[in-house]
Amino acid sequence: MKTFLVLFSFLFVSLPVVAQQPIAEKITMYEADHGALNRKYSVQPSDEYFERFDRFYAGWLTNLESVDFENLSRAEQVDYLLFKNELQRSAYFLEAEEERFAKIEAFIPAKDNAMAFINKRRVGDSMEGKKVANWFSAWTEDISTAQSKLEAHGMLTKREAGFLGEAIEELQRAVEEAYKFYYQYDPDFTWWVEEPFSKWDDSLEEYQEFASNQFDAEKEAVDESGIVGTPIGEEEINRRLSFEMISYTPQELIEIANEQYQWTYNEMLKASRELGYGDDWKAALEYVKTTHVEAGEQPPLVKELAEEAVTFLEERDLVTIPELAKETWRMVMLSPEWQKIAPFFLGGEVVRIAYPTNTMTQEEKLMSMRGNNPHFSKAVVHHELIPGHHLQQFMNQRYETHRRLFRTPFWTEGWALYWEFVLWEKEFPNNPEDRIGMLYWRMHRAARIVFSLNYHLGNWSPQQCIDYLVDKVGHEYANAEAEVRRSFEGNYGPLYQIAYMVGAMQFYSLRMELVDSGMMSEKEFHDTILHNNSIPVAMVKALLTEKELSPEYQSSWKFGDYIQGM
Template identity: 45%
Template sequence: MADEGWVAVGAGASTALETFEEPIAERITRVGQDRSDLLAFYKFPTSDARYERLTRFYNDELSALSQRPFESYDQEAKVDYLLLKNYLKRSLRTLELDNARDAEFAPFVQPFATPIRDWVQTRMEVRVIDPQEVASSFDATAREVRRCRQLVRGAKPSRYSKAAGHRAARTIEQIRNHLREMFEFYTGYDPSFDWWVREPYDRLDAALAALPAYVREKLAGIGPDDEEDAIVGEPIGRGGLLAELEAEMIPYSPEELVRVAEKEYAWCEAEMAKASREMGFGDKWRAALEHVKGLFEPPGAQPLLIKSLVDQGTEYVEKHRLVSVPHVAKEAIRMYMIPPAAQKVSPFFLGGTYLQVSYPTSSMSHADKLMSMRGNNRHFAKATAFHEMIPGHHLQLFVADRAQPYRRLFSTPFYIEGWALYWEMVFWARRDFFTCPEDRVGSLFWRMHRCARIVFSLKFHLGQMTPAECIELLVDWVGHERATAEGEVRRSFNGDYSPLYQAGYLLGALQLWKLREEVVDQGLCPEKVFHDRMLNANMMPIELLRALLLKQDLHPDFKSKWRFYQGI
C-alpha cells in the first residue's frame, strides 16, 4: 500500500537500495573520509588499537574493491580503481613501517604511554570514569616517566639510533598533547574530577614536558640550543625505497635514478658553460653564477618584482595558447610575507594557492638578509615565479579543486612538482622566454638543484650520505650558500615530506616530457589540449595518467613498466 509517497514491498522483494552499486569515484571519496575519521578517533600514537583498526580497514577495503566489476568500467573508472588499490596497499605498508619504527623505542615509552592511552581512549568513547582512579593512575604514570629517564640514561650508545631517539621525542610530545586534551575535556565540568585530578595531572604534565628534550639530548645528541637547527631524518633503506617507487609507479631502482640525475646534471653543466661564455667568464660557470647571484633587487623591491614575474608567466602561456587559464585563477592571487624564522627552512618564496615572499627584516642576521635578497634575485626568480603560480602550482591546484577533486587523495610529488618543473623545460625549449644568459644561469641553477635533490635524498635513504654530506653536495654541485643548503636539507628530512618527494621534481618532469613526446609530438592533440587534459585528470602517478590519455588496456593487477628515460 502507498502512504505519503512510501511503497510497501513484500518479503524477499528486491529494492533499488539493495542493488545499489557504489560508483568508484564515490567509493574513493568515502574511503578518504572514513580514513580521516578513523585517524581522528584512533589518534593515539603507538596504540595497538589504532594499528589493528587501520589494518583491518585497509584490508577490508582492498577485499571489497577486488569484488568490483573492473572489466565493465570505462577508462576513467578503471584508472580510479587502480588508484584506490594502490593507495590502500601503500597505506598498509606505511602503517607497518610506522609500527616497526615505534617498536624501536617501545621499551622506554610504552610503560607510561599505555595508561595514558587507555584514559585517552576512555575519554574518546565517553565512558564513565572514577576521578579517584584517574588520580591514582596519573601518580603511578608520573613514576613511570621518571623511570623512563633512568632507562634512557642507562642505555648503551648503540642501543637506539638517533632517528629512533628523535622519533621518540616527537611521540612523547604528541602523548602529552593528547593527555592535555583528555584532562581539559573533564576539568571545569566535573567538580570531583578537579578535586582529585588537578594536582596529579600537573605533576604528570610537568614530567612529560621535560622528557622530550632529555630523550633528544641523550639519544639523538641534540641539545636544547641545537633543537631548532638539528637535521636528523629517518632513512628507510633500499627496501623501503623500492616499495615507495612501486607505489609511485616508477620501474627503476634507486641506483638507476641516481644515474639519471648525474646525466641530467652533466647536461646542466654544459649549458651553464655556454651561458658563462656569453657573459664573458669563459668555461668558469661558477664565476658566472656568483656574478648573477649578486644581481639582486634592493630591499623593499621583492614583492613587486615577484608579482611582475608571475604576470609575465601568465601572459606568456595565454599569448601562445599553451594552457587554459580561468579568469578567477589569475584574478584572485594573494601575496603574504614569510616570517623571518620560517626563512631558515624556506629561504626563497613559495607558491601554490597563494604567494609567500621572503623579505629581509631588521631582526635578521646579515647572512640571513643576504640569503633572503638572493632568494628574490630577478634571474633566479624568473624560473620559479611561474613554477609556483601560473602555469605551475597555483593553476594546478585551482583546477584540482574543481575537476574530479576526489583524486586529490592520490597526491604525488611526481605529478605536483613534476608539473611545475615540466613548465621550466617547456619554456627552455621554446627559446624566447629565457632570452639572456643571466636568465639561463638562474634557470639552470634550479635544474641543477633538482638533480642534486635526487642524489642526496636517495643516497640518504640508502644510508650512503649523512645530512652534513647532503649539505656539502648542494654547496659543491649547485653553488648554494651554506645557509640555504642547510634549509633545503632540513626541509627534506624534517618529516613533512615523503622519502621520494625531492626526487619527484625532476623525475616527474621527465615523465611528463616523455609523455608530451608520445602525445603532442605524435600529433595526437594540440599542446593546449594536452595540458588541459593533464590538469583536468587531476593527481595520480604519471604512468596511470599516460594510460588514461593514451587509452591503454588496463587490468586489475596493473604493474608499472614504462621506461621513460633512456641511456642509463
C-alpha cells in the same frame, strides 16, 4: 492472460538493476570512514590505533577485490588502481610505524591504563574520584620507573627519541582532554583528582623533555655539517618508487640525472660565452647574482614576473587559465627563520618570497639577495604560481576531486618543473642572463636526484651533499646547507627532492608521445592533465593512452631515455 503478461512485464521492468558502486563513490566513502576513525582513535601512535586501522585497510582491500575490473570504464579502472595502490601504501606505512612504536613503547609510562581512562571518557562513563586520584598517583610513580628503564637502556637514535617524545606528548594531550571532561563538572572527581593530576602532568612533561633528548647528538652527527637525517637504504627506496609507479632503480635514476646535468652544463657554457666569460660559467653565474634588486623591491619584481608568464602562456594558447585563478593569488614574505630551510620561494595560491629583513647579518642579507636575483626568480615565479602550483591547486579543487587522496609530489613538483622545460623551448628566457637563471635551477633539480639518492643509499654524508651543490650548481654555501638540511631534517619524504626532475621527465616524455606526434594539441594536453587531478604520472599516461590495464597493473614505463635538446 493478457492482464497477467502486462503485470509480469511491469514487475520485470521495475526490478532494480544490481550495478557496481562507482569507484569514485567508494573513494569518497573511504575518506569519510577514514576521517571518522581518525577522529575516534586520535591517540596516534597507540595499540588501538594500529589494530583498528590494520583492520580498516584490510577490509577495504577485500571490498575492492569484489569489483569487476573488466566492466569498469577506463577512468574507473585508473581510479581502481589508484585506490588499490593507496590502500597498499597506507597499510605498509602503518605496519612500519607500528614496528617503530614497538621499539619505544616500553618507555611510555602507564600506557595501557591511561588508554583505558581515555576510552572511559569517550563514552562518558561515571568516574569515582578517589579511585581516579589513586590512578594518577600510581601513574606518577610509573614515570620514574619508565625513566630508570630508559636510562638503563642507554641512548636511542635521534629518530627514536623524537618518536618517543611525540608519543608521550600525544598520550598526555589525550589524558588531559579526558581529565577536563570531568573536571569542574563532576564535584567528586574535581575534589579528589585535581592535585594528583597536576603532579602527574608536571612530571610527565619533564619526562617527555628528557626522553626527546635521549640521544647522542655528537655520535649522530656523521660530519661537520651537524645535519642528522635517516638514510632509508636501497630496498626502501625501491619500495617507495613502486608506490609512485616508477620502474627505475635508484642507480638508474642517478645516471639519468647525471645525463640531464651534463646537458644543462653544456647549455650553461654557451650562455657563459655569450656574456663574455668563456667557459668560466661560475664567473658568469656570479655576475648574474649581482643583478639583484634593492631591499624592499622584490615584491614588485615578483608581480611583474608573474604577469609576464601569464601573458606569455596566453599569447601562445598553451593552457587554459581561469580569470579567477589570475585574480586570487597573493604574496607574503618569508621570515628569517623560514629562510634558513627555504632560502628561495615557496608557492601556491600564496607565493612566499625570500628576501632580507633588518634582523639578518650583512652576510645573510647579501646571500638572500644574490640567491633571489631577477634572472633566478624568472625561472621560479611561474613554477610557484601560473602555470605551476597555484594553477594546479586551483584545478585540483574543481576537477576529479575524489583523486586528491592520491596526490604525489611527482605530479605536483614534476608539473611545475616540466613547464621550465617547455618555456625553455619556447624561448621564454630571451637573453643569456635569463638562460643562466633557468639553467641554474635545472642543474639544481638534477643535482637533487644525485645527492639525495646517494645519501639515502648510504654513499654520501650530508657534508658531501653540501659540497656537491656548491661545486656542481654554484650555490651559495648557506643556501646549499639549507637545501640539504631541508631535505634530510625537514618534513619531506625521502623521495620528495627527486620528484621535481623525475616527474618533469615523465610529463615531457608523455608530451613527446602525444603532442609531438600530433595526437593532441598542447593546450588540450595540458588542460586534460589539470582536469584529472594529482596522481602518479604513470596513471596520467594510462588515462591518455590505450595501454591495456589489469587489476595487477605494474608500470614498466621508461620515460628517461631522452635528453631534452640533444
